[in-house]
Amino acid sequence: MVVAVLAALAAVLLAPASAHADTGSASRGTVRHGLSQPDYSYADAIREAVWVDTGLDGDGDGRTDRVAVDIVRPSEPAAAGRKVPVIMDASPYYSCCGRGNENQLKTYDAAGKIVQAPLFYDNYFVPRGYASVLVDLAGTDRSDGCVDVGGPSDVQSAKAVVDWLNGRGRGYSARSGGHRVTAGWTNGKVGMIGKSWDGTIANGVAATGARGLKTIVPISSISSWYDYYFHQGAPLQDGPEWLSDYVESDSAHASCAAAQQKIIDGSPRTGDWTPFWTARDYVKDAGKVTASVFAVQGMQDLNVRTKHFGQWWQALAAHGVERKVWLSQTGHVDPFDYRRTDWVPTLQRWFDHYLLGVDNGIQKQPMADIERTVDHWTTDRVWPPAGTHTAALSLTPSATDGLGTLGTKHATRGSTESFTDDPNLWEEDWAAAADTATPAKTAFTTGVLTKDLRLSGGGTFTVTATSSTTSAHLSAVLVDLGPATVRNFLGNGEGIKTLGTRSCYGESTPGDSACFLDTAADTTTGDHTVFSRGWADLGHYASLAHGVPLVPGKPYTMTIQLAATDHVVPAGHRLALIVAGTDGGLILPPDTTPKVTVDLAHSVLRLPLVGGTGALSVRAGAAPRTTAAAADGTTAFRPAPAPSGTPAARLG
Template sequence: MPIATRFTRTRSRSPRNSSLRSPRWGRLLVVAVAAALTALFVSPVGAQAARAKESRPVYSYENAIRESVWVDTRLDADGDGRTDRVAVDIVRPREPAQQGRKVPVILEASPYYSCCGRGNESQLKTYDAQGHVVQMPLFYDNYFVPRGYAFVAVDLSGTNRSDGCVDVGGSSDVQSAKAVVDWLNGRARAYTTRTGTQRVGADWTNGRTGMIGKSWDGTIANGVAATGVEGLKTIVPISSISSWYDYYFAKGASLYDSGPDWLSNYVESPDARAHCGAVQQKLVDGAPRDGDWTPLWTGRDYVADASKVKASVFVVHGMQDLNVRTKNFGQWWDALAANGVERKIWLSQTGHVDPFDYRRSDWVDTLHQWFDHYLLGYDNGIERAPMADIERHVDQWSTDAVWPPTGTRDTVLRPATGSAPGVGTLGLSRAPAGSSETFTDNPALDETSWSATVDKPTPEKAGFVTPTLTKDLRLSGSSKVTVTATPTTTSAHLSAVLVDLGPDTIRNYGGAGEGILTGTDRTCWGPSTTGDSSCYKVTSADKKAVDYTVFSRGWADLGHYTGDTGQPLNPGTPYTITLDLHASDHVVPAGHRLALIVAGTDKDLIDPPASTPTLTVDLAHTWAKLPLVGGTGAFRRATTGTPPQVAPHLARPTGVSVPQTGSRVPGER
């Protein structure tokens, strides 16, 4: 789920925490300290210090107010006859409160604070003997509290010190955090203890709230923003879900061998485990493994409510995230754009990784500017900066004024037969009527196996390849592949992948760190206390030389060809279905080729069907709709003329092995 532990592709689901080089946002002086604890903040220097409008670390972190309150959610998910209260731990600067000045809030709501940890080092909340929070995971409190922000960390219902039940993206999850935003704005009640009657207000804040989080945490930010709650000014969802159906299924094809009940059980507190059986059963009953859309998924589809979003949105996602797959950011981004939401995006070559662990200094600086603008109201120009930062090569970033860039147009490319069975062409011309390719599903093989043999006739896939490109060809956004196929059995799954055929060095997203390596030295991002260090292990890129790169993929159960409800197939009958390929931004360079591969089960990325079908693809009624920068004209220009010379392919084609996800959790790392 959005929080998976490490990319060990086990079939059990565990969470992962995690989490431009143009223009440079400014430098933060990063001080490595031998002693992990320092109470004195080291001020930033360089370009950042030159900015006239920025919050400065003028308040004491060591003397900050640390307190806990329990906010009434107005729900009774566990059915005990009293409304559930969620635990809210707060760190805020003491000086503004003494001076009668109010501060804005940075809020993270998470189910992981006691079970699984946050960040690359899996930090947990810790408490002293009186129950006051000592350690807040991540750097947000260390860095932003001295700059005049409060940091608020919410235990989702049914986790850590909160009442209620975990309902995995449903009303209880979302209301856990929304109720806190309401309380910060004077619209909800909070108490000094979990069961007491002494009420407490939030007179220390101006109510202006920004939510941030990776995986499940960022997913809750999406969900709260989709309620349109007043006071929520911005959200920063990192590697986050926009529709929970699309976390578990792709057009009816199961992406995991477990459902939301597994995830709920993974994170819930002992109290919730003892009292939330009815909620668990609803998760089981409402999410059948047949991949059908049910009312449970409707209640967890934030994309449908994008028109309610009033907050600005800073989306961050790894383009090779095979935990929270990139369809989730793509459809959310498109819906936000359609509704005129102010937004920004960073896309990296990593998997399910926090930008703090692949672009640390730039990330902290950009996030600082973002919150300063949307929560403090500083006119620092962040909203006028380029909308998109894309990691084009390892640690090399490009920017776009808007994303997808101006001139991006959906372009229809069509497969056709080639010189050998299963080895076809990809171009603008429609295949003649009656043209077909046939393959047999082989659940033991995956997209890397298909890509390595794309130029060879093999029985498990059909591959279609452009000529060697004479100019770069850029794809930016979400693609679709429509397939008309005739199965030999009553069930069948389909996969479609886009591949850049040519040598490159990329982040090893299939490695244990999903594109990063963790070192031993530390850098510090604010002051520390005895129980809460601001110093984190440095990271670097985990690189791999490859001969091809799979950069977008999508899947479907052919039995869902009519829509939300699947049905048995009639062998020998053709069916047409459209696969949603995952959003990406990739340049296939001159000298490389673009390939479309259509096959059956993509091992470890979808579960196989009940049968082992052979499928015949009608090429005249099969096509790919790709968002190409420059549209059809760009494709024509890239496929004519004399291609440049490039380094020869490796003796044995290699790519990145697909990491095993199995039962995953949205958010670890």
């Protein structure tokens, strides 16, 4: 048996003082210091495959689809007649792409029973009295049906399994035919977990109000698929048909042409909101969520951006859902790979409470853990923290065109700033030249801060602008101007580097090791940090339902949503708002190359500041350095490279 010494130590150290030293009952094994103990053998666990009927016929073959469900569960409770809860990860990635930092795939023995279950959930939690359930979404791996990219088929793939686990669905011993199989071994309490698409499905199932789903742990997960492909009309990447084609099994490729065409027809690249997106919007159904939610998000995730977390969190809060959050400085990274020794016991305590009923106080602990600087975490009792209020900041011009001031003073009527869209540049180019007048952006900065300024939540930028052409895309970027060492979220590891050593979490078998490659923070030091951004197509100023051609020279007003974050701009630094066109590598350019003029008197930045407007305190007379651009628009600053690959290619 290989047991993680570090995890065990962390479990003891992090146990709440009020937790009972030990308990036991007929429904669970030993509990010590508020945590379930590894009483059961992973080597002797029961491994089985079941195919669950979804009630849908996505591939149109005349029979309802069955999704493959691989199960690893402890044998001892089954022999004693005790029922166990379920930790479930429903994924499209088990055969095409792999899960986790090591891209683990499912493997099987000659009888078709699972040998390697990716990630540590089975190794760690099965000995502690849980069943690990891994579901292949419809159209992937060993499942029937077709991938529909977050739509009814995807969600029903997992919901049908929750229903089966609670005695409401039908399971079979084979993909076609076989005998009926029931889940009499479980108490029906299900927790769903997963990163990216996997966690997205957890959001989707929770939004159906599925009975028996007690908690979800979505990690860097989508809350509305429109917002993955567009941001207020501005296209972020190619359409969803690419993604469905990428994960579909060979058999699905052969039978899902009609379903693929429906995806293409339902998601035109116009940026218009269609019924296709309504069916993939989980935020609107947040009122149906009865499961608790432990959300995890990388604040520098440029793949599944923090808008997804922010709008989901806000909707859950409005409906009183029990929730918790971890916010890291990483990109699209699992907490197992940036805070492992804290993550595992915290996750265990969460599951123990909501699935085993252990009274360990997890729900009373601080709601939010936030990575304030690299590997340094702070907590908040609630999030956003008490005292957070929206502050309105105005934009005023300076003596240098293209540069202005951000503060509480209002611009005079008729004040404007202009820029010309340049799709070859992106936010890092703009931020590096924040104090330099360049043709492709305009920047507004505060004076030097005399005290820390904390932003907590999602802001907005209401802009009144005219375009010289019939189309224009807008970007609004918040920048912390000042030296800092941060996680290198633009690097290959998106803020982590993988080491050659391993640490173990749970028990191993010859085919499924509980030992995973260790990681460490990958850091970089610079003179600026982009920490929030938002984009929009000005043609969608009136409605997402239908974009319109712009009338050149006519002013339009639009409010751009800025991604949720929690960032402290330290005293001695400055806060900047950069307004520009195409954020190269992150949004696609419009079909024209406009010159955009911003009406400063009718534009306003609203930010969630801890302490409200009074928290903004700047040093009097501290003017930023300004530099004129060269004739070709270049500056002495060295721009960072644009991110490689499209977000679609990096979803997992």
